[in-house]
Amino acid sequence: MVHEQRLLVILLIFVTLLLPVFQRAVAEPCDPNDPRLLKPDLQALTPTRARVVERQGARRLYFTTKIANVGKGPLIVEGKTVNTPFGPVTKATQIVRLSDGTTCTKDAGSFEFHKSHNHFHVNDFAEYLLRKDDPYTGPIVARASKISFCLTDIEPVRGFFDGTRQVFANCGVQEGIQGISPGWADVYDDFYPEQYIELDICRTDGGVPPGQYYLVNVADPDDLLLEEREDYASNAGIVAVTVPPRTGNFPIPTDPACPQPPPSTPTATGIRPTPTATPPPVINPRPPRAPRPPRPTRPPRPARRPGPHG
Template structure:
């Protein structure tokens, strides 16, 4: 890994848990309970279970991955009807999810002494694997507490991580008619809107008296940053996959083209122009240019959006109702599978795109990034450029909109469902302590 990407990964992980304590109280080691067990008997109903991974649990040592860390074990029997895979390519998906970004678990599946699947990527709240057309029989599922982030980057981790898991049959998209298996990008509702001071991340420390990062102030003229998160999901049949050739010197070649790789139902893969990347020298990483657009609108007394253009957007020139306003493009870093958007639903793929793989060039010198079907990429409020400058705006009710792929550079199945909106109430805007309250889903919107 190149030095600047290794450093980036370190600060990324350190910044993912801004509210976590710097130290954790020691606790008595815990012994493993008897493993849970269940049988997957049909193709329609999943097998759910839950458990808790312990930081200080005694390793059971049953498999190499559990020799030094706690593993929660679940005994899964597969007993599907004969013909379950006849003319229906697919497999059994095994998935686990948890809360608390910055915590991490790993997932392993064994049959006898052989490991048949694993999902180990970091910076996520879910792992998932697919056993292609597995034979009926006994399988062991291990959920391992992950110390890698703490050991390598000093990230504090919780004493225990509760999780939920499931096993279910997933079939591949039907091969006929022959077609492109396209992604379908959708913006999910914001979960946080805040004026809180962001923590140190990407070589930057937050300024104690402002919600803006120094780079946002210096490079973009930000004055009052309303920070928020964005959740961009892929509800399509196929993955969103990008690759781009890394320059030898990103400082002298700061931008370049991106290829979108399109998978087809007959197994073929084609490539097309999918936009551009740019190198951000302050944060020492590569951005996808124009992945999503955020904009803020005023409302009338009934909550109806006023006008057709945003009052203000992230390039920070003040707009007026009905007049063009400057727009800010969300530039994404390291597009990966963060959480399962279609949990317990048919149509989600195993975790395919993860960190740190998204930071490592392929043998041909490409970076490969993407978003699997049924997964979401999450950009938390405390990341750089996750803000709108609301300096000078009055107290009141606003609509915050997010549009995925606003420039239509990505080939996807549905171009009409990319926009999502929430209501936000701003108060104390003329004081030293402004406040933003997230009120819930907003009105229908479009690009």
């Protein structure tokens, strides 16, 4: 009995000592108003190398973008695969550091494998817009919405870099950590796959008219990440661009990835097929040919005489 009591006391002491460790291991959801938070602060820098390229009748606006972290803490996003009724999904979770050394978490959307880049990206990290008249409120004439990013430390940011070493150097794993350190920027060059805005393809209005526009790179457009500043102005990088007219005589090419019209139309009683165009009438149709007479039956051939081999 005494031995069992001693074991119980030792077990209670052991649990009491390890409880804070387990509590720190399971990070709590972040309180956005907690003054201890060392939040990142994303700032989209001015796009560079913006130029319009026309190939086979279609214009594309290419450009280089940079998204910097000018906040007090690093941007850290962790990917972890979970099973759902729709199959496995790689969830993205932001990890925010606090001044007392602990961390908290926030749901940050999802990860997705980017085939053309051959690594995993954080979904909905940026949005590319082409606006008319005003870079903040002007009408959007073209866009490349909800761009996914692989988050890495690519180059130091002038005026914010304090000598912090490069922490996030690659992002080629599905489950792992991506991020941008304070004073560093992630860079997407104009020659990367899908680093452009379509000006003609997938449009039914004949393409973007020639003229003066504003190219806007918006970081975290859906406010999925916890930042020091959540306003649109601080998250937008802007540059004025000139869109020239189409010069070629090629028709605007089609792309199977463009949105297609729905195959059916809902009605009060269910789904009915979309009506098709009435075929044009046939002018002066040919009369049907008369059937051919049957061929005469040939008489049977006489039997062959046996040869030398029987």
